Each structure stands twice: as structure tokens, then as C-alpha cells.
Amino acid sequence: MDSAGVVIVTSPEEGLWSDGEPWLVEEDLRIGEFGGDSRYQFAQVGSIALTAAGSILVMDRQIRELREFTEHGEFVRVIGTPGQGPGEFALGVSDVFVTAGDTLLIPDVRNRRIHRFDASGTFVDAAPLDVARYRPLRFRWNPATGVAVAQLRPARVLLDEDPPVEDELRLIEPDGSLGDTLLTLPAGDLLGPGVVRYFTPEPMWAVTDSLTVLFGVNDQYRIGQYDSSGRLRRIIVREHTLRPISDRDIRAFFAYLDRAWLAAGVPPSRLEANHRRVSFADDFPAFSTIHSGYDGTVWVQPVRAPGDLSDEEIERYNFIEDFGGADWDVFDREGRFLGVVSMPPRFQPRLFVEDAIYGVARDELDVQFVVRVRLVRGQEAIGTS
Numbered sequence: 001m002d003s004a005g006v007v008i009v010t011s012p013e014e015g016l017w018s019d020g021e022p023w024l025v026e027e028d029l030r031i032g033e034f035g036g037d038s039r040y041q042f043a044q045v046g047s048i049a050l051t052a053a054g055s056i057l058v059m060d061r062q063i064r065e066l067r068e069f070t071e072h073g074e075f076v077r078v079i080g081t082p083g084q085g086p087g088e089f090a091l092g093v094s095d096v097f098v099t100a101g102d103t104l105l106i107p108d109v110r111n112r113r114i115h116r117f118d119a120s121g122t123f124v125d126a127a128p129l130d131v132a133r134y135r136p137l138r139f140r141w142n143p144a145t146g147v148a149v150a151q152l153r154p155a156r157v158l159l160d161e162d163p164p165v166e167d168e169l170r171l172i173e174p175d176g177s178l179g180d181t182l183l184t185l186p187a188g189d190l191l192g193p194g195v196v197r198y199f200t201p202e203p204m205w206a207v208t209d210s211l212t213v214l215f216g217v218n219d220q221y222r223i224g225q226y227d228s229s230g231r232l233r234r235i236i237v238r239e240h241t242l243r244p245i246s247d248r249d250i251r252a253f254f255a256y257l258d259r260a261w262l263a264a265g266v267p268p269s270r271l272e273a274n275h276r277r278v279s280f281a282d283d284f285p286a287f288s289t290i291h292s293g294y295d296g297t298v299w300v301q302p303v304r305a306p307g308d309l310s311d312e313e314i315e316r317y318n319f320i321e322d323f324g325g326a327d328w329d330v331f332d333r334e335g336r337f338l339g340v341v342s343m344p345p346r347f348q349p350r351l352f353v354e355d356a357i358y359g360v361a362r363d364e365l366d367v368q369f370v371v372r373v374r375l376v377r378g379q380e381a382i383g384t385s
Contacts, residue, residue: 007234011337015330023330023341025357025373031056031073032369039067039075042368044320046094048350048358050143051102051119056358058370059096059106064089066096066106068121069370079104079121084111087123097141097148099174105148107172109136114176127176131155137167142292143353144209148172151205153187167203169213183213183230198253199245199281208292218285223300225335236298236335242283249307250280252314256306288324293352294375296333299341301325316366321348347371 001007017023033040043062050056054071057079064082066089069075080089090110097105102119113126129136134152141148152168167187171179188202201219208214212233216223221240224232257278258271266274284303291299304325306317326345330338343349349359361371 004232006232007335008237009234009331009335010237011331011335013239015337015339016332017339021378022339023378024376025341025343026376027344027371027373029073029372030361030369031058031069031371032367034363034365034367037075039078042360042370045350045360045368045370047096047141048370049096049098049104049141050351050353050358051098053102056370056372057096057098057104059094061092061094064091064093066104073370077121079117080106080115080123086126087115087117089115095139095141097139097146097172098143099146099148103174105172105174105176107136107139107150114172116176125175127173127178134168138205139172140205140207142207142209142211143351145211147207147211149182149207150178151185151203152178169205182207182211182228183215183226185215186217188217195277195279197279197281199284201281201285204287204290206290206292208296214290214292214298216287216290218287219283221286221300223290223298234335236331238329238337240286242286243303243305244283245280245305246307249284249305252306252309252317253280253319254278255314256317256319287329291349291352293330293357294355297338298331298333298335299352300329300331302327302329318362318366321346321360321362324348341375344371344373347373 032042043060046059046061048058056069058067066079068077080087082089090108092110093108095107099105104117106115108115112129112131114129115126116124118124133155135155136150137153138151150170150172152170166184168184169182171182173179185203188200201217204218205213205215211228213226214223215226221238223236225234227233254275261271261274284305288301288303293299301324304322309317326343327340330341332338347359347361349357351358355375357373359371361369
């Protein structure tokens, strides 16, 4: 404990789990098809959410529609359509939150609004997003409380004025409007005037069931736990050696960017000019993301360097789905390191709900599926290993 009363938890290399206590994950639901019924085909899955009754909501960023499935994976309906009008989604729409009464909130940055749908999937209204004032960077939702939070950055940073000192974490009210500030964060360097700087340190955060904010800038393995009043209560610290970004990493990343640009219709003659608008940090971050999980646990995902992949894997590298590694560090609610949980190959979690983890899995052809895995804990895990 430091002089301000903040508890500092430093864990050794080995976790607290003994041989009889490791956690594993087992797949128990897969939604998706390679061909056939288009209702079960996904192009680019954004976020996943659950209704109070357990229905699974899947936002497809590319198709620009929200699909509802039963808890067993059976298709129910489509909510919303592509477009610019009321209840219509612009390209890149990704997030969906479920609030009281199964009301749905869907942030739509390019359409500059947060849509609101009722439990039947009918559009109700929308709250404006003032993107001239704030640039929304990230949205997170806690399924246990229905609380949604937006990370906002003053838009002037993109106009080459004085860079902002802080981002704001703002509550999203049930009507879609922005509410109180939970916490302010130091602004990262990913988005700058006229350039994108990849792998630069960024503020990473999550919101727990008790409205505690987990926050850390990922240039070091140091995560703070802030209570609902914004006071720092605990710091989780773990040893970590930063890995330098190599020429192979950069070549692999540009190969991914070129594929993405060409798929988006960028002429091949423009690729070199696009390269000049991209820069890189010196080292990879200490971790990729943070989640609040089962029984108050803290889940921290390491970074997977593209240069560490095989040539065949580099040909399929997708920054959105492959930046985080498969082995997650798990800490208890007091911040003590328990051990590592390995996710299935080519699976990226989107949502942690009690003992279930919902995410996106990709096959060898990069076809996406919505997958649910469940935690197998303690002696149960020993019996299945």
C-alpha cells in the first residue's frame, strides 16, 4: 500500500493456480455457415450482446445489420438496415448495448447518432453524437448492469491544434445521450494529424459489474482499479519485457493493410502514398485489451506480433482479429495473478458473461462464426484435459 492508501499488487511469474485448479474453455455453441442460408453467414462481426431472455445479438459491421438468435443459435430476425435515415446504419457500425427493458442502443459514428430500438426491434429514436466536438474512440458495455460507456477524445487533435491531455469515459444514458464522466484518461497517439501510428501506447479499459473501471496505458503492464467515484483503489503490476517492432513485423502489417485497402477499392497506384501516412512505434504494447470476467476476475490479453507468424499465417493476418494472442492472463478480484487460460485457435472474445465467453472464430478460409465457450474450472478442468 502506498502513502495514498492505494493497494499495489505485484504477482510473481507463476500464478496461484495449483495443478488441480487450472481453468479451461470448451466450445458449446457455434452459429454460422460457409454457404446456404444467408441469415447464418457473417461478413465482419462487430460486437455481441445478450438480451435479458438470453437471445444473442450480433452486429455485422460490413453488412450493416443487427441479427438476433435464440440462446441455442436459431435465427430470429434482423434489426436495422444500411443507410443514412432513422434506424439505418452507416458503414463501420459495430456496437450494440442492451439496457433496461431490452431497449437496444446502437452507436453509429458516421451517421452521428446513437440509435434506440425497443425490445421488439422497432426503431424508437436517436440521440445525436457531436463528432465536431468529440471523436468517439471506443464503446464498452457491461451485460450484468446494462451500463454502456463511451471513450471520447476532443476532435481538435485531428486538426493539428494543441493535443488533448485527456480522453473522457462518459456514461451513455438509457435514451442514448451522453451522461456523467466516470474517468479521464491520458490520450493515446494512434490518431494524429494526417497520420496513423500503429502499436503506439493507448489507454485500455473495461467496466466491471460494480462500475469499477479497469484502466491502464499499455506501454507497461500496470492496470489500475478505480471505484465509481473515480478514486484509484488498486494497481495490478506484472513483469513484462517489451518486444521491439522488427522490419518483418512492419512488412507483415503492410501486407495486411494492402489487402484491406485493395478490398476497399483503393487503386494499386495509391498504395505507396498510403504507406507514407502510416508510422509505427518502437515497441509492441504490453497487452492488447482488458476484460472483466467471471467472479470479478480481470482478463488481460497479450499482443501477438505479426512477425512471429509463419509466412502462411502472415498471408491471412487480420489486425482486427489477430492482434491479441490466444493465452490470456487471469487475475482474481484482488488483483493476484491466477494463471493463463488458452482460447481456441483463431478465436477472439467479444463478451464475457458469467462463465460464458462469446466471440468470433474463423476457419481456414477466414469464414467467421459466432462461438460461445464456457469456463471449465478446477477439478472439472483436470477431468477434461
